[in-house]
Structures are given as C-alpha cells and as structure tokens.
Amino acid sequence: MIKQESGTLNATGADLYVGIGFVPDWVEIMSLETTDEERQYWDRNMRSTEMLGGISIDDDGTISPVTVGVGIAPYNGGDLITAASTVYIQRKRNDQRSSGTGGVITSWVNDTPASFTGHFNNPVSTTYVGEGSIVKVGAGVSGNSVTAIITALSNDGDAADEVTLYNVNGSAVSSNQVLGITAMYDYWGVAANTVMSAGFFLDSTAAVNTSGDMVRFKAGTWT
Secondary structure (H helix, E strand, O other), X not given: OOOEEEEEEEOOOOOEEEEOOOOOOEEEEEEOOOOOOOEEEEEOOOOOHHHOOEEEEOOOOOEEEEXXXXXXXXXXXXXXXXOOOOOEXXXXXXXXXXXXXXXXXXXXXXXXXXXXXXXXXXXXXXXXXXXXXXXXXEOHHHOOEEEEEEXXXXXXXXXXXXXXXEEOOOOOOOOEEEEEEOOOOOEEEOOOOEEOOOEEEEOOOOOOOOOXXXXXXXXXXXX
16 A cells, blocks of 8 residues: 655754654655755666666756765665654644643634734744644534634734734634644654654754755655
C-alpha cells in the first residue's frame, strides 16, 4: 500500500531525524522562506556515490549532486529518546487554544477587515503559535467554518490588530468562534522517553536546513 506524508518543520542547521511513521522511498524538501528558496530531493534509486544524499536545487535553478552525509537519508526509527530533544522530531497534533496563559481561546474578533487583522479573546503561546498556524473559525457543527493561516503575530495576539489572519479566498475572516488552532509547524522536538517513529534524516549541512527557516516536506513510498 502506498504511503504519503507531508508537513512543515523549523529548520535548525543541526541534524534532524523526522519521524513520519514509515521509511520513505522518496523525500522532497523545500524552504518556504523568500530569502532562501532551496529544494532538495532524494529517492532510493539515487545509488551513485555522487547522489547518495539526493540532489539540491538552488533558487536560480542550478541542480547539484549531494553526496552521502550532506543531504537526505532514510531513517528506521526505534531509538529511545531519553531527554527532550530538538534533533528528533515528530508531528504535534494537539490543539493550541489552551496553550497560552489567560485561558482557552474561544473567539476571534476582526478589528480591521481591510488589513485582515484582529485578535483573540485570550493570549496565545508564542512558543507554539505564530506564522504558519492554522486557525479554524466558524459556527461549529451547525454552520460553515473558515480555515485561515496566521501570517503575522505581535505580542500575545489578544489586543486589537495583533493577529493577521489570511483566508485563502482572499477575504477577511469575520468575527466568530475559534474552533481550533494548530502549532505554527507540524513537526516539533519530542519529549523524554519517546520511541521514535521511522522516517528520514536531514543532515545539518543540507541546503534546505538553514536555521530558522520554515520548511515544507513531502515523503512517500512507491508500493
């Protein structure tokens, strides 16, 4: 059965072990930052010495071979991580509405529709919530909801115009209930005593692993 997974992570400039639940046959990674639009690709058929780590594609289109230890490699998982780690990362699925200090976030207020800015009724945790967080706003099971992306956040997001919330259809998000908030990245460092899932390894020197860049990956199997 073909398996696929995708998500975002925060590049660190250090080795990263990404647990996705299976060992992939191919991985594609791209920086989402405008100052460093790099891409890397690896698959199991890249068996030459020159391309064991895949290929790197610069923002000007230049393609370069990546040798082993500089790019991407499969990772079998199974390691017991005894202390909290930012080197071993897995998907963070829990809702972030209660991660701040002031109580559960239940509502969104659209302060300035022309600039897509507004605020939440309580502070967010800026450790986990920020640019890239997905916010679901709407009327719950009895009505329609809107899925939007935080593109800017100042302070804790609970004062007027501190949050820029972009709706993919280009319209401002109307004031309503907040039904869910994700972390700004899909993948985060694991807690102590975590057994790592299988996935892939991204070397510290990989072109897409520039510290602080938001990175998107896709990975999958052929059969």
